[in-house]
Amino acid sequence: MRHIFLTILLLVSAAGYAQQPAKVVLHGxxxxxxxxQFPYRIEITETNGVITGYAYTYDxxxxxxxxxxxxxxxxxxxxxxxxxxxxxxxxxxxxAFMCMVQAAxxxxxxxxxxxxxxxxxxxxxxxxxTITFSNNAEVEALFASHDEYDVEIKMGEKKKAPVETxxxxxxxxxxxxxxxxxxxxxGIEKSYAWYSDSVVIEVFDGGYFDGDIVxxxxxxxxxxxxxxxxxxxxxxxxxxxxxxxxxxxxxxxNEGSDPPNTATLRLLDGTTPYNIVxxxxxxxxxxxxxxxxx
Numbered sequence: 001m002r003h004i005f006l007t008i009l010l011l012v013s014a015a016g017y018a019q020q021p022a023k024v025v026l027h028g029x030x031x032x033x034x035x036x037q038f039p040y041r042i043e044i045t046e047t048n049g050v051i052t053g054y055a056y057t058y059d060x061x062x063x064x065x066x067x068x069x070x071x072x073x074x075x076x077x078x079x080x081x082x083x084x085x086x087x088x089x090x091x092x093x094x095x096a097f098m099c100m101v102q103a104a105x106x107x108x109x110x111x112x113x114x115x116x117x118x119x120x121x122x123x124x125x126x127x128x129x130t131i132t133f134s135n136n137a138e139v140e141a142l143f144a145s146h147d148e149y150d151v152e153i154k155m156g157e158k159k160k161a162p163v164e165t166x167x168x169x170x171x172x173x174x175x176x177x178x179x180x181x182x183x184x185x186x187g188i189e190k191s192y193a194w195y196s197d198s199v200v201i202e203v204f205d206g207g208y209f210d211g212d213i214v215x216x217x218x219x220x221x222x223x224x225x226x227x228x229x230x231x232x233x234x235x236x237x238x239x240x241x242x243x244x245x246x247x248x249x250x251x252x253x254n255e256g257s258d259p260p261n262t263a264t265l266r267l268l269d270g271t272t273p274y275n276i277v278x279x280x281x282x283x284x285x286x287x288x289x290x291x292x293x294x
Contacts, residue, residue: 021047024142028133030057030116032096039063040131042081046072046142055083055101062090066100074143077107082118086208089258096127097183097279099207103131112139124181124206124264124277181275184286191289194240196270199290201236201248205229206264206277210256214263214278217249226253229263240292248288252280 023045030040044053049071057064065088070081083100105114113132119125133139182190203224205212209231216224218238227234240246252261260279267274267288278286 021045022141022144024138026112026133026138026142027135028112028131030101030129030131032094032098032127032129034095034127036094036096038092038094042068044068044081049073051079051081054087055081057098058090058092062092064089064092070103072142074145077112077143079103079105079107079112079114079142086258092259093281096129097277099126101126101129101131105131105133107139107143110134110136112142124183124275179273179275181277183277183279184288185279186281186284186286189287189289190274190276191291192267192269192274193293194246194269194290195272195293196240197242198237198239199248200268201238202233202266202268203227203229203236204233204264205231205262207262208258210258211254212256212261212263213253214261215251215253217247217251219246220249233266240290243292243294246290246292248290250278250280250286250288252282252284255282 023043025041025043027039027041029037031037038058040055040057042053042055044051051068051070051072053068055066055068057066064086066083067085067087068081068083070079072079080103082102086100099118101116102118103114103116105112111132111134113130113134116129116131117126184190199218201216201223203214203216209229212229213226214224214229215222215226216236223236223238224234248267250263250265255261260281262277262279265276265278267276276288280286
């Protein structure tokens, strides 16, 4: 009887001690597909495999700060998280189309590394990258046990973990795919053969509203002047001459609170759509060339 009472007491005591929140800082880099590399660090609190905290990109003078949430699996030594909200942004000149990342990382070969990808709210893909944390002491702290009491109690046959039944695959649907979204910036432009007698332009903020302002020109004449990009689409229809090459340009009047200035455009040639994201630093322009087809 005394043995049974002691065993129950141990079980209750062990159950009463949940994992203590642990603060971890990881210093590393994010390497972009453009060949650029920037400092990247996360400062997180981990409790029972759930992490919350902040991610910092660039150096201390120009760093951008974002809220992150995710999970850590200490058994498989994997870390996954995503940036959910921008707290602070800075002006940094880069060839990459930067936005909030989503990372899936694994610890092997002495490094915690994995891809960092994401999309804008309108499904525009951002420039892909790879995040790497190679400070072994910091990484080991992330995967270490932070239990106040590590108690293992065995009573009889060990229970088997329930077998998880995989969810059935989602049913295939016949959804018409949107055309590929092209990215343009100063020095990178797009050209299209055009068949209708006008061009319909829809412009809006396809990401997170941050107060970007643009002016749109058709053959150097403003057709939309210092317009604050909103979630709602602004629709314009501009007549085209019967022949020749015509130029649409998008001028970045500012960079909002989350640089660079980013405008999402949808051009319509009759019923044929073209999706474009123009991103620029303040004062720069993106160009679209339209050649009338005979």
